[in-house]
Amino acid sequence: MAYVADGTRVDGSWELNILVTDLQVERTLRVMGDLHIGGVMVKLVQELDIALDWSDHALWWPEKNKWLLRARSTLDQYNVQADARLQFTPMHKNLKVQLPDLQVLELRVDFSIKCFATVVQTCKELGMRHPEELSFLRKWDRDDLKKVAKEVHKRKKRGDPDQNGPLTANGTHHNSSGSLDGGKLSPYPSRSPIGPSPTSTLVRSANSPHNLSTSISGYSTFNGTLSPGSMHSLSFEGFMESTLANSPPVPAKEAFQYLYRPRNFQEKARINCAWLDSSTSLMEQGIRENDFIMLKFKFYNFYDLNPKYDAIRINQVYEQAKWALIAEEIDCTEEEMMVFAALQFQVQLQSGLPQPDLDQSQGTNNHSEDDEIDAALKDLQESLEGSAVSSHGDITHIPELCDYLRFLKPRKLTLKSYKRYYSTFKDTFISFYRSKEEAAGPPVMARIDVRGCEAQPDVNLSARKYGIKLFVPEPEGMSEICLRFDMEEQYCKWMAACKLASKGKTMADSSYEAEVQALQSFLGMQHPVVSPGSNTTSFSTTPNQADIQPEDYVASRFFKKIKSKSLIQRIMEAHSSVQEMNLMEAKLAYIKAWQSLPEYGITYFRIKMSNGKKEELMGIAQNRIIRMDLNSGDSLKTWRYSTLQSWHVNWEVENVILDFEQDKVTFASMECSCKTLHEFIGGYIFLSMRSSEKNQSLNEEMFHKLTGGWHE
Structure with a gap:
């Protein structure tokens, strides 16, 4: 609306309506298009004339779904006109965040910065290193997995002001508490926090040693520093460490209410449409205050999992892996499932026991530093020379595998069986000969370049089956080749060579021996421990054995296939191979076994x-x-x-x-x-x-x- 200043001249000013969300008060300011955003906020605060700290507030434009954060930019530069309805609202707001272990934290996070930066801040508060590996994920209902994901995504991202309030991350309208599904967000019972109105509440299990919720004051939630008057900060720091680094067990039936259980590849793909855009703020993606959101590991490239510094991070990786296997998000064999169940059982046994201190004493600090220097020098030497090369003492030596193995190239509508050939693996090539004597000549069967191939295990220990499926890239697609081995050691060496060759590396690479040992260790855990002079498998009976519910340790397809008593016995047999591990060793072994699966990280x-x-x-x-x-x-x-x-x-x-x-x-x-x-x-x-x-x-x-x- 034009303003007549002296009855003859129009000064070009107009009225701008701004809603102050904290007070639910609307103010009308007379402004001009060349007024900068900072000036608008100053003018608004002066109009309110209320002695409050407004430093965390900014202007939000709901119709355009964007923040007006550039304080020096003018209203004209933002294209704000008289019909705009702005909001003056805090940039930090409460958010219910579900961690990989299904615990829910109520944190106060910045809704105005890029999502990636919000994740970085959140991980810093939780004491988790390398936040670049994680991201936020929208919570979708089970029915959403059956619908076209683009329609669901648009519905959840849209904050329609014409409806009865903005939509939550679940597509439902906000209620006073911001909770979903009748207030139930996690399998852990919620309890009232200590102290006044909390800004960071931890929803915890009643079975945990610390049966309480903890709060801290100030919008910049827990970051390892204490502010005056924050009487619960010290207890909160220790509480966060013990709670997030050692999650209480949750029955699978309860956890399934909060987990995705995709039935096919279409649903597995649909889940990944729920990841938030790292380059856009939470507010601009339809996330509102008190919404429910998930924090999960997005990139399966875990850097430097150090037990000394990463107790929380290792536990959260372990929990995400555990629920992915039990909910059948990732597939594994029956023998592998028993190993995972045994490791999970060992983690639960060790969680209630005192663990060795990872910190070195003051008197051994110098010694440990020397060890670290020696280890670093050894790693450098191996990376420059290659462990396989240095072991032979000859830099011209090229490692090579030579064995008799069985070969099959499956074709449709054929009944061909495996044929035995003498095979060599040199550089990144596998060659096949009729016999060892003919190996000096050209290959008679085939010569395969393994670079760029997919190498998948085809192992069944109970049937003594050791195989590798190679998928070789060809112009028209992938050609499948199957290799069979007679011995476990033979399989481990060839599988490690195939994995490295698929990345363009040879057996001269320093990581070859470590890859072989990792495969042998994983298969070794699948072998039950047999007592000397006995035909039966021995395993230690624990006081908690009678309380084992096998459905909490294995995927449902195995639970339906195998009887409960037999399943418990098999878990205990597998446990005999891992019962000497401490808590951190068991978690790391679980993660390493998870990383060995063919579908891992896809x-x-x-x-x-x-x-x-x-x-x-x-x-x-x-x-x-x-x-x-x-x-x-x-x-x-x-x-x-x-x-x-x-x-x-x-x-x-x-x-x-x-x-x-x-x-x-x-x-x-x-x-x-x-x-x-x-x-x-x-x-x-x-x-x-x-x-x-x-x-x-x-x-x-x-x-x-x-x-x-x-x-x-």
Whole structure:
């Protein structure tokens, strides 16, 4: 509305309506388009004339779904006109955050900064290093997994002011408490916090040693420092450590209410549409105060899991792995499931016992520092020379595997069986001969280049079956080749060589021996311990054995297949191999075994290739991108990040474009934004750039450059 200053002249001012959310009071200011945002806030505070700290407040524009944070920018530069309805609201707001172990923290986080920065701040408060590995995930209902994900995503992201209040992250309207599903957010019972109105409440289990909730004051929640008058901060610090580093057990039946249980690859892909955009603030993505959201590990590239510094982080990784296996988000064999159940049982046994102190005493500090220096020098030597090379004392020596093994190239509508060949593995090539005597000549069967291949285990210990499935990239897709071995040791050596060769490395690499030992250790845990001179397996009976509920340790398909008593016995037999481990060793062994699974670390998306007629599955892992069949999950083609030259997004047609050395891949995402896929690819490349320096700082600018898709 124009304003007549002296009856003859119009000064160009107009009225701007601003709602102060804290007071639920609306004020009308007379402003001009050249007034900067900082001046608007100063004018508003002067108009309110209330002695409060407004330093955490900023202007939010609901209709445009954006913050007005540039204090020096004018209303005209933001295109704010007289019909705009702004809000003056705190940037820090309460948020209910579910951790991987299903515990819920009520934290006060910054809703105005990029989501990635919010995750960094949250992890700092929780005492978790390397926050770049985690992100926020929207909570979707079970029915959402059956719907078209793009429709669900738009509904959850939209904050419609014409409805009865903004939508929650679940697509429902807010209530006074901000809770969902009748106030039940976690399998852990909620209790009233100590002290006045809390800003950071931990929803805890009544079975835990500290049966209470704890609060701290101030909007910049717990960060390891104490503020005057924060009487609960000291107890909160110790409480957070013990609670998040050692999660109380939760029955699977209760946990399933808060877990996704995808039935097929389509639903596995649909879950990943719920990841938030790291480059956009929570508020701009439809998240509102008191909403419920999940914090999970997004990138499966865990850097420097150190028991001395990462008790909380290791526990949360372990918990995410445990629930992924029990909820059947990731597949494993029956023998492997028994190992996971045994390790889980060992973790629960050790959680109630005193653990060895990881800190060195003052008198041994110098000695430990010398050991660390010696270890670093040894690692440097091995990385420069290669452990396999140095062991032979000859830098010209090229490691080689030579064995008789069985070979099969499956074809449709054939009944061909395995044939025995003399095989050699040198550099990254496998060659097949009729006999050892003919190995000096050219291969008679085939010569396979394992670089870029997919190597998957095909092992059944009870049937003494040791095999490898190799998926070799070809112009028309992936060709499957099966290898069978007679002995476990033979399988471990060839499997380790295949894993390294698929990444372009040879057995001369320093990591080869460690890879062999890791495979042997994992298979060794699957073997029950047999007493000398006895035909029966021995295992120690514990006081808690009678209380074991096998459905809390294994996926439901195994529980339905095997009788309860037999299942308990098998878990106890597997436990005999791991019963000497302490708490941290058992958790790390669980994580390592999880990382050995073929499906580990693959994030699925539904896509359609630019020249394709049907929908397919795209799997994004820490070192490769896999084109897969949507129904069966079979690999069709694999590309390594090492051959990726550039990647970007065509925003006009919503296509992701990947330029590899030998191929150019263009595809569209069928359910979620192509930005989500681009962010996974760029994120893994960012994580691979982390150096071995322990004091390296997190380069947030570089992260956004690699994940942003050139979309500002």
